[in-house]
Amino acid sequence: MKLEQSYYENICGAVYFPARAYNAYQTFTMFDEKEFERDLGYAVSAGINAYRLFVSYHFYLENQERFFVIFDEMLQLADKYKVRIMPVLFEDCGVEFSEESGNDRNPYTAVCVRYPGREIEHHRERFPEVLPYLDAFMERYRDDNRLLAIEIMNEPHREKGNVEFARYIAEHVYSIRGGIPLTMGCIMLEHNLYFADLLDIYQFHDNFPTSAEQFRNGLIAAKHVEQVVDKPCWITEWQRLREGDPGWGKADIPEEYKVPKLSSLADIIHEVGIGSFFWSLMVKPAYLPEQRINGTINGLFHEDGSVFSAEDFRKVSGKDECVQEYPMSPKWYQEDMHQLDKHL
Secondary structure, three states, X not given: OOOOHHHHOOOEEEEOOOOOOOOHHHHHHOOOHHHHHHHHHHHXXXXXXXXXXXXXXXXXXXXXXXXXXXXXXXXXXXXXXXXXXXXXXXXXXXXXXXXXXXXXXXXOOOOOEOEOOHHHHOOHHHHHHHHHHHHHHHHHHXXXXXXXXXXXXXXXXXXXXXXXXXXXXXXXXXXXXXXXXXXXXXXXXXHHHHOHHHOOEEEEEOOOOOOHHHHHHHHHHHHHXXXXXXXOEEEEEOOOOOOOOOOOOOOOOOHHHOOOOOHHHHHHHHHHOOOEEEOOOEOEEOOOHHHHOOOOEEOOEOOOOOEOOHHHHHHXXXXXXXXXXXXXXXXXXXXXXXXXXXXX
């Protein structure tokens, strides 16, 4: 599918989870229409026109009818604010799903959950178990113009042993596709090669680059790919500059590296002119276990509409507006962590 340039130009996106939801399952179990619309208002005030939103396979298995009621409501509200949704159908990051992990809301232990999980992804005879979910979703939304694109899976790669599964579901989705572009949440630009013939949009992630030059060069390379293959190429996860060390799995990174600083990369994003989604719209503890251990916080808006950093707001939005800044972790998170620390 060849996309008109106007379709994918000026994508200024954010990854969206509600402020107190730690995984896609909780995004659905805790869905609140007023909260979702409130957050859309925050997004639009910052010039954001797209959400990357993880939908929950496990919630679908529990209550298919409710799953679609909620997602339809999300689309209706987003359309009202002219924000297009890019749903992520499967997630490889995090811990295995269980009743405990899916519902964990302890800010010290709650993290993202994988779906469908290793028991399916690593056993080819079980791959077909997910097809009813894909069929139901695609039948309903493959031609729904409120969607920006459909992301088939987030971060499949060889080291995790699930490229074969990701290729299987990509081929299936491609076989029943409609008019909405298909994409895959790849960690590195070259990982798109596993699925290149099945994708309309390429993605890559660079959450914590260690130098501005490295980050800029990666974006320039992606723009070159975009021009050569005539397909959009977006950076769909970015957070902040961490000079010297990205801080994965380390508990001793400098304190100043544990907090949001979108402004450290936003100018480069604008300069190169690449479609992007930063992590994340709402200020919250890190999504991944490898960053949660560091005490990493990310995001732009607090629940009350104040921002973690006024400079981040200005750099992301391109607006020179006065906004209320509260450069601390959310009050409820501080209180919960204080109670937890007393028991450690």
